[in-house]
Amino acid sequence: MAKGRIVIDEGRCKACRLCTIVCPQEILELSNRLNDRGYTPVEVTDMERCTGCGLCAVMCPDVCITVYRSVPVRKTT
Amino acid sequence: MAKGRIVIDEGRCKACRLCTIVCPQEILELSNRLNDRGYTPVEVTDMERCTGCGLCAVMCPDVCITVYRSVPVRKTT
Amino acid sequence: MARELWKGNEALAEAAVRAGLVAYFGYPITPQTELLEYLSHRMIDLDRAFLQAESELAAINMVYGAACTGVRTMTSSSSPGISLMQEGLSYIAASEVPVVLVDIMRGGPGLGNIQPSQSDYHQVTRSAGHGDFKSLVLAPATVQEAVDLIYEAFDLADMYRTIVVVVADGNIGQMMEPATMPPMRSIKTDRPNWALEGANGREHRIITSLELGAPRLEALNDRLQAKIAEIRRNEVRYAEHLTDDAEILIVAFGTMGRIASTTSDMAREKGIKAGVFRPISLFPFPDQRLEDLSKQVKKILVVEMSAGQMLDDVRLAVGKDVEIVFYGRTGGIVPLPDEVLEVVERIHEELNNG
Amino acid sequence: MARELWKGNEALAEAAVRAGLVAYFGYPITPQTELLEYLSHRMIDLDRAFLQAESELAAINMVYGAACTGVRTMTSSSSPGISLMQEGLSYIAASEVPVVLVDIMRGGPGLGNIQPSQSDYHQVTRSAGHGDFKSLVLAPATVQEAVDLIYEAFDLADMYRTIVVVVADGNIGQMMEPATMPPMRSIKTDRPNWALEGANGREHRIITSLELGAPRLEALNDRLQAKIAEIRRNEVRYAEHLTDDAEILIVAFGTMGRIASTTSDMAREKGIKAGVFRPISLFPFPDQRLEDLSKQVKKILVVEMSAGQMLDDVRLAVGKDVEIVFYGRTGGIVPLPDEVLEVVERIHEELNNG
Amino acid sequence: MAEMVEKLVYQRPVALTEAHTHYCPGCTHGISHRLVAEVLDELGLRETAIGIAPVGCSVLAYYYFNVDFAEAAHGRAPAMATGMKRANPDKTIFTYQGDGDLAAIGTGEIVHAAGRGENISVIFINNAIYGMTGGQMAPTTLEGQATTSSPRGRDISLAGHPLKMSELLATLDGASFISRQSLHDPKHIRRAKKAITTAFKVQQAGLGFSMVELLSTCSTNWKIDPLTSLDWLKENMIPYFPLGDYKVIDEVKSL
Amino acid sequence: MAEMVEKLVYQRPVALTEAHTHYCPGCTHGISHRLVAEVLDELGLRETAIGIAPVGCSVLAYYYFNVDFAEAAHGRAPAMATGMKRANPDKTIFTYQGDGDLAAIGTGEIVHAAGRGENISVIFINNAIYGMTGGQMAPTTLEGQATTSSPRGRDISLAGHPLKMSELLATLDGASFISRQSLHDPKHIRRAKKAITTAFKVQQAGLGFSMVELLSTCSTNWKIDPLTSLDWLKENMIPYFPLGDYKVIDEVKSL
Amino acid sequence: MHQSVVVSGFGGQGALFAGQVLTYAAMDTDHQVSWIPSYGPEMRGGVARCTVIISDSEIGSPIVRNPDVAIVLNNPSMEKFHNELKPGGILIVNSTMVSFEATRDDLVVIEIPGTDIATDMGDKRMTNMVLLGAMLAVNPVVSIEAVEQALKDHLPQRKQHLVESNINVLKQGYEKGIQAKAHSSN
Amino acid sequence: MHQSVVVSGFGGQGALFAGQVLTYAAMDTDHQVSWIPSYGPEMRGGVARCTVIISDSEIGSPIVRNPDVAIVLNNPSMEKFHNELKPGGILIVNSTMVSFEATRDDLVVIEIPGTDIATDMGDKRMTNMVLLGAMLAVNPVVSIEAVEQALKDHLPQRKQHLVESNINVLKQGYEKGIQAKAHSSN
């Protein structure tokens, strides 16, 4: 299981590439698909490498990115 | 001959007394006369003591005062 | 409530307080300043909002802000200050928030002087700045009427979600007359259903005057025009003096209206049938009644403390069938009863010789 | 000079330069901005004064300052910006310094939108802010006419020492049409005898709009009113299209005027005798000619990109003897020839059935 | 190895609506909207908040924030905010303004709101240009920067030096918290958020005027792509507009 | 003993007309008029000077200066001066403004004139009140000072702290010379004159924006006599509005 | 009944207040009233002036060109209203301060050394009340009792301690007015 | 002669410029002309559109509801003008970008793979010229030579180096237009 995972709301993406340059794992790239508004939304090239660091979401002006991170289950008594 | 002399334009004086408190010789006082605009203009109580220091003129908001000072004649050749 | 002697500006202020004024913003300018000064202690005592703004421009936009939250709010000024409010007024009109504005007019144009005048007529009746809109404009002639009109102005503003202007020349602001103050209203705690108060458990609300799409902006304009039409139908006010059998009809508003009444009394003594029509609502202008009267009278005399501004509205109401004579004084000069009488007498002579 | 294709805003700018514009001050606002942008390099290249002001309020007062020194100066804006200039305009009018103002109108009220509109009519024709004054107001319908009118505007402003407003809807600012530019005038080095330039070997001069004494302010107003009367006599401009035998007269100005011409051509094809009266000077309004025409035609149709503002002036000119129909679109919608034709056809039918 | 579970670490703030913005690709207006929304969520202020949109590219902010909103006349948002706050001291009032709006036409209103210590929060987007009207010179346009109204670059001898609003307003006694931050990279964006949080806390505590200036990009009118715009901001704007807190009164320090 | 001759050491400046002013007795507007006139005379600038009167008690300054003069709308003198100077760089343009005029309604215009480094000189009369309209609170009214619109004294929690305009404007790069002086005694009046001289020299040298703030009295609206007013100024205003030069760029130092 | 009364003097002579007291007295005795000050540039010139209208019917114009009665406290006011008073008008003159001599013979002119009397009675700022009292003697548009009552009712709280002295002065003025009237009707 | 031509596409597709070139060509061959852009909120949405009127008499309305000719560079423009063109109107379609299919049978529809051709010829930003050329073939409102001359005369200095390639592309479009016309009249 990867450490992190992101979900991109492709319809919102404007292909500005701001997220791509901040991803430490360099796993974000523009796709070739066109969304409804004529942009080619970003996609994850290798989700396995995602750390869930959230930097892409911090940078995204269009709030396209939801971020998950795998954490150890804490057992409470 | 006094060191200094002032001429007060009585018609301009508004009897504000600002000059009276700055005169180092304390020779300025309000008169009892009424001028055209209903003020009692300042007068010099003892012109002989005037030093021509000009402080009254520096202070007067209504530019009522002209100041003269006696100076030694300079002979030029 | 007992009759008390009130200065016009202060009476306007107190009546506004009693109408439930929650927030006042203004800037000093003669001959309106006593209104602001009065509220500077009265509002604070009541723990309501009073603020002397940095300018009229700021004041009208503060009022705009307060109005967006659904509270009763007003500003007051005099002619140059009103000019500075034109952009804000246009925004307020387009946003359909209720605002009361008092204009105590002085001599213009420019810095002019501080004497009484009526030369903001066009500015207050013809437009609230740029774009299509008209404020509801009320012009009192006595201190009591000023009190009554401003008290009502807040209701009208709320009812139509519009700007209500109470406009008077400097005389009304400065003079003292007996007036009975209306009762103190309690301030409503529930706000209207369009007011901004935080999106708590409901959809967020927006107040804006921007409609980028032309059809939507046209729809907004249609709504505004419908409102204006409704105001035209419902809010016409005027007073008449000796009009029943009048042959010469003097049309004048505010102080000029009461001066004209004196003139008509004087004229009657000389056997001249003069009467006075005094528009109280300048917008909506009482054009129907005036048109009716115009069919009965022989000549109309419009008297203003301006170069002739209400004159347009009289002409629009009456058309070209009755001759309209204009007499105006500018620069802060108030036409007195006797000089107006002279004009009336001249007209009377012309009528008899014609 | 050759015909060249010019964007309206830039053509206005270049023609102003050629008329001898010495100092321009303005603030960006759509749909006027290209005028300012053009001058931002053109004026600098010519070593003349160009400054983007911090606001329209500042811009009009910068213009006021420059005008006091007797140089040709102007500003330009669009509706909300014009509202912000009302106080300054009133001062300028009262001070009798020549100023040219361009208003490229957009949809209102409030922020509205940036689409073409004619809803500043009241604001520009009825008052320059508070007080009694009227600017000379010119409304071009083509880019060439815009060029010619603004070129002349500077002369008129100087001659009458007045404000001249060139007013057009956003279409005129944005469209391109061929225009022939007038020759470049050299800038006069001698200043008028009222201009401020330093009290060198003469009495000091004062430019003020303040007259504390009412009689003096009335004298100033009398002078202004005399000037307005003179302007009324001399500066009436209008254009006509197929009016000779018109039974239905369309009255429209600016872009609406040319659209109405297309409508009347279409109407003629259907055998309807429609013609167009296009006021070019909005103040002075060509009321005499319109009144004359009104006696010849059967109905008048006023078309505006507003809720009906010029309508007042048409009514004032024509009175109540001819029926006046109004058709207007607001919010930035431009009535097109075919929809105006529909109205004309309806009127035509009524005439034939009535 | 411990059992793992997936935790949501970032999602769209509740204080934003679902609307797509009209902003150009990469426009940092979007980032600052998000930050403000996150702060409103975190401080639990969304339900009492009233925002004021400016005239400028962010004029439609009212569609994007799930918050009650008014739209001000150009430059007058601080006056409008004053009116709202005076009539409703219990609401959270903030303005969102561009540099043309706040630093040009609205100078009088912002100086006086700050001077009075008006208990409002101001988000000030400095992108060194008039975005909405197509790229004219702003009071904050840098020396030599070409714009459509300074096509040969801002000439200091004609247009003067760019205005530093944070520095200016910080001199006023009524200003309690003034900070300038930048939106050009995640590190700075986080700092910006912290400053915005402080600004709203200042208001909550009734401490007076707070403003956060955010250095932003406008790739459309700078005529460079969104990524290069971030660099341009960093290399050109930050040296002239140094980042940091310009005013933090003691009461704010202990918040 | 040397033969003596009487020398004229002070007379009415040529740059003043013969008109009597309408100022109240002891009003220091009169002093500042005189100082400006003296400086114009001494620098030989009267013939090229154009002054701009404000809306305020000094609105009629144009009658008192033997100088070409215009009268501005309330607060807009710096904009008007800008228009004049841009069209006439060779003229000496100065504004004369009160604290309501400059620090309230005219804030935007003064900040931008200073910010642009507009080559004009501003004489700013700070008397902590709106004189002309009968004594309302000004932005410069001191804490606790009673006025007709703050009858119980200025309440900082409602009206904010008094604005210090010299400090504020001094932060602007375009401001070349900013000085605050006082008119309450001859020593300070002489210093004030020196500052006014510098301001006009700055303009002559084309060095940009200069302003001299003059602490003044308004005995009428302070409701104390003219002499006590001088003391009140000294004891109350000077501590809050410290005297001195707030901005002197290097080129000015070497004038 | 319809009467216009002008009170005019320098600022500080109490013209506006005298007018107000008269207005209150008339209002409280069920007349229609209006009070309007001159405001404008004269104020700066130190002029204080008001017009009071007292009537039994609705008041039209609150200002008049030719008043019925004028109380003039100083020379400029005397010059102005000596001219402007309507024929048969009443002119109450503060002779202490007025040197200008009435020449019109269609006026009732009552000269009272108001400032002297007020000064003698303790405060020259009560000149206004002397003259008002004198006017009431000649022109009983309201009763002196009504004016006394108005003083009691409407003098602001912080000036209530001055009620008595004002009433005394008013009465003194009234006496002098009676005497002067007797004299002038000789 | 009186004709209205709309050019419409995304921002960056050169719709405004194509309209201007046509306008220049018509003006320089002594026609009356007007060119007016859509400005307003659509611009922000990335739409660029202009209306050109070419006439032998004075031009009244510079805007029309139902244009005679439309050059559509993208889908939204196609949808709009397919609807709005007047009966018998001419629709020049950039088929590379337009998927929407014409259904009206009262139009002359000319489909040209403009973007493909322009890309092939070196720069897809010349799509506008391909379509303009094609229009001239079907609707010779001005001659192609006039348009070539207009390009030479009015392309701004800094773009003069593009004149030749633009002319080539224009000619290519013209050829394609001739072919398509022949085809469509079959």
Ligand SMILES: Cc1ncc(C[n+]2csc(CCOP(=O)(O)OP(=O)(O)O)c2C)c(N)n1
């Ligand atoms: C009174 C007025 N003047 C001018 C305008 C035109 N206008 C709209 S937005 C704007 C400037 C916006 O620039 P900025 O505040 O920097 O915001 P940005 O678009 O860069 O975010 C201007 C001048 C207007 N709408 N109203």
Ligand SMILES: Cc1ncc(C[n+]2csc(CCOP(=O)(O)OP(=O)(O)O)c2C)c(N)n1
């Ligand atoms: C637009 C406008 N608003 C208000 C006024 C009224 N007004 C005249 S002078 C003044 C204030 C003057 O105060 P200040 O500038 O301090 O000058 P001072 O009289 O104290 O010298 C005001 C508010 C006006 N004339 N115009």
Ligand code: SF4
């Ligand atoms: S969460 Fe971090 S690692 Fe994952 S895609 Fe975003 S930036 Fe890259």
Ligand code: SF4
């Ligand atoms: S930052 Fe957001 S909008 Fe930009 S490319 Fe990445 S996901 Fe798309």
Ligand code: SF4
């Ligand atoms: S010159 Fe000096 S000594 Fe003479 S009166 Fe004036 S202050 Fe006094």
Ligand code: SF4
């Ligand atoms: S300072 Fe001037 S005005 Fe004042 S009392 Fe002295 S001379 Fe008179």
Ligand code: SF4
């Ligand atoms: S124009 Fe500039 S500020 Fe406006 S949305 Fe586009 S990038 Fe952002």
Ligand code: SF4
């Ligand atoms: S009111 Fe004050 S500022 Fe005005 S003249 Fe009198 S003392 Fe001077």
Ligand SMILES: [Mg+2]
């Ligand atoms: Mg910006």
Ligand SMILES: [Mg+2]
């Ligand atoms: Mg002051």
